[in-house]
Amino acid sequence: MRAFRAGLLVCCVLAVFCPPVVAEPRPSTRDVERARQAVHQRSKELGRTNAELATAQARLDELAAEAGRLVEAYNGARVLLRRAEQTHEQAKARLTAADAEVEAARRDVAVLAAESYGGLGLMGPMVGMLVDRGTTDGYLHRASILGHLQGQRAAILTRMRDAQEVAAILRTQAAGAHVAQQAAAERARQAETAAREAVARQRRETRALRDRKETLQRKLDAARSRAERLARKRAASVAGLLGRGSTRGDVAANWALSQLGKPYVWAADGPSSYDCSGLTMRAWERAGVRLDHWTGTQWTSGPRVPLDQLRRGDLLFFGRITDDPGSIHHVGIYVGRGQMVHAPQTGDVVRVASIWRGDLVGATRPR
Template sequence: MRAFRAGLLSTCLVAVMCPPVAADPDGPSSREVERARQTVRERSHDLSRTTAELVTAQSRLNELAAAVERLVEAYNGEVVRLRQAEQAHAQAQVRLAAAAVEVERARQDAALLATESYGGLGSLKPFMGMIVDRGGTDGFLHRAGVLGHLRDERAAFLRRVRDAQEVETILRTQAEWAHAAQQEASERARQAKLAAEAAVARQRRDTRELVARKDSLERQVDAARTRAELLARQRAAATAGLVAGGSAMGDLAANWALTQLGKPYVWAAAGPQTYDCSGLTMRAWERAGVGLDHWTGTQWTSGPHVPLDQLRRGDLLFFGHITSDPATIHHVGIYVGRGQMVHAPQTGDVVRVASIWRGDLVGATRPR
C-alpha cells in the first residue's frame, strides 16, 4: 500500500510540476478523482471519530491522574496511621513490661509470706500454743490476734497478686490489639501503595498510546489531504493539457525525488529504501549527473545561492536555527514547484511533499 501511495503521489506531482511538453491524455478520470474524494470523506469521518476517541482518552487520562493523587494521599494517610500504631504498640509493651515486673514482685512477696506462715512446724505453733496456754503475753488470746493479723496480711498479698495479674492481662490485651492495628495499617499502606503504583503505570501507558495515536492521526490526515489535492491538480492539468516547466537537470533531480515518496526516514541513510534529508537530495542530484556530499554544510555551497522569488525545480532549500546564519543549517529539501518541496523530515516520518514556507527557511542553492 505504501509503495502504491508513493507511486501515485509521485505520478501526480510529476504531471503537475514538470516542464510543458505536451498534453497528457492519460490523466485520472473523473471517476478516479471522485473515488479519491470519497476516500478523503471517509478519512475525514475516521478523523472525526478518532478525534472524539482522543478527547475521551484525554478525559480518562485526567481522571486517572486525579485518582493517582487520591491514592497517593491515601498511602500517606496509612503511613501516618502506621506510625501511630507503632507508637501505641511500643508504649503498650513498656506498660506490659512494668506490669510483669509488678506481678513477679507480688508473687515473690506472697511466696515469702507463705514460707514464713506455713513452712515447717511454724504453721502448728499457734495451735500448739492454744492447747498448752498458761496465760500471760503468750496466752491464747494473744496468739489468736496474731493469727488473725497473719490472715489479713496474706489476704492483702493475695489481692495484690491478683490485681497485678489483672493489670498485666489488660495491658497484654491492649498490646495485642495495638500490634494487630499496626499490622492492619501496614497492610492497608502496602495495598494503597501498590494501587498507586499500578495507576501511575497505567497513566504512563495511556499517555504513550495517546501520543502515538495523535502522531499517527496527523500523518494520516496529511497524507489524505495531500493525495486528494494532488489528484485534483493532475486531473485539472490533464484536462487543460498543461504541464509545468524548469531546467533539465533540476527536473531530473526533482522528478526522481518524487519517486521516493513514502520511504522511511532513517538517520544517516542514503537509499535505496531509507533516507535522511541530505541523503535524499544527494541521490536526487546524482541522477542528474551532479555529485554532492552527504552533508548540508557542503550542499549549501554546491552552487550559486538563488533568491526565493527565482526558484526552479531541483533547487535545494535549506533550513536553520538562525535564518540569517547558514552555519546553523540542519535540514534540506528539494524544490518541485508551486511552493512545494520533497524532503525526508525526521525519525518516524517518511519522504513526503511539504510547503517550503517555514519559519526557519535560510535560503536556496542551485547545484552545478
C-alpha cells in the first residue's frame, strides 16, 4: 500500500513539474502564402525605392550638367566681353589720334586761308614776276617759288581731306566697337542671369531630392567627408603615387592636387574657391600657360590627345562635341592612373575622381 502511495506521489510531482511536450504547430498553407506575399511586397518596395533613387540621381546629373553648361556660357560671355572692351578702347585711341591729326591739318588750312585772304604768300612772287625787268634767271626763280607755294597749298588741303576721311572711318569703327561692346555686355548679363537661375534651380531641386533620400545622403556625405579629409591630408603622397616630374603638366597637376577640399563656387577662380574652368586655368597658370576662364577656349588650347596617351596635366572635357563650344560643360585635369582633379558642382568641393564618365568627349594638352 505504501509502495502504491509513493508511486502515485511521484506521478503527481512529475505531472506538475514536467508537463507533456506538445509539438509546435506547423505553419499553414495560408501562413506560408502570407509570408511569400510579404517578401514579394518588400521586393517591390525595394525596386520602387531603387528606381526612385536612380531617377533622382539622373535628375541630379541633369541639373549639374545644365548648370555647368550655363555657368561656362557665362564664363565665355565674360571672355568675349573683355575682348570687345579691348577692341573698343583700341578704336577710341585710334580715333583720338585721328581727331588730333584733323585739328593739326585744320590749323594749317586756317593759316593758308588767312594768308590768301590777306593777300600774302602768293602775291609776293606774283608781283615780283610782273615788275621784274632783270634777267631770265630771276623770272624763272620767282616762277618756281610760285609753283612751290601752289603745290604746298594743295598738299595742305589734301592732308586736311585725308585726315577727315580717316577720322570718319575710325569714328564709324569706334561706334561699331561700342555697339559690339554693349551687345557683349548684354549677353554677359543674360548669361549671368541664366547661370544664377540654373544654380538656384539646381539647389532647390537638389535639396528636395536629398530630403527624399536623407539617410542615403547622410551616409554619402559621411563617406565623402572622410574621403576628402584623407585626400587633403595625403595630397602630397597622392601626387607622389600618381607620378613625379618637372614637366609643365606635372606642375599643373601637382598644384591642382594641392587645392583638394576647396568649395565649388560658380565663376570663381581662386584662391579659396573655384569652378571647373577656373581651377584648370589657375593650374596651368602655375605652369606658365595662360588660358581663358572658359571651357570653350580651353578645348582649343592645344592639340587633341588620345585617351590612351594621356599625360599628367592634360585637360579632360565633358559634354557633347558640336560646333557650339557651349555644349562642353565641364573640365578636369588629369593626374594619372585614370584619375582627375576637378571642381564638380555647387555644394561640392575640389576632389579626385575617375575620368571615366559617360559624357567624356576628349582631352587636350595646353601649350
